[in-house]
Amino acid sequence: MNNSRISQPDQPGGISPNDVKESSAEYNFQGLNMTLLVIQATDKTNSRTESAKLRNRRIRKKFNGTPEKPRLSVFCSEKQLYATLIDDQNKKCLFYGSTLQKSIRGDPPCSTIEAAERVGEKLVQTCVGLNIDEISSYDRNGFARGERMEAFEIAISRHGFLFR
Incomplete structure (x- = not known):
């Protein structure tokens, strides 16, 4: 020691x-x-996933979504991207989109980076339909930005939902 x-x-x-x-x-x-x-x-070190979960819990204490300003939560697995707009007051999911959905992927299927960009565009269309002008917080669940996450962020920042 x-x-x-x-x-x-x-x-x-x-x-x-x-x-x-x-x-x-x-x-x-x-x-x-x-x-x-x-x-x-005692050992205090955490694995990457445990650290991400701890970061996510800490962030969730500070931000809550409302019907006018929902929380945007994005999860990026090894191959896919999942995005949800959440109204924490009423405990409702206002939008769910992933790169696995056939309506987003298209026929023939596109790459996951293009699909992530389409998820962002679909999210913006849904926000316009629900008269949502702002997002209260952007929750990456403690995960780093990768290519899919970047493509998604660029798609939603073009319409002013995410300030870069």
């Missing part, structure tokens, strides 16, 4: 007193009553 990490709890990667579990055991050694103190540090 690296003792330099323990002595610097305010440093990144250091161990603070909250991260330490203590346990004690009493035993008798040659007529002396002794207490053995065991200190065990």
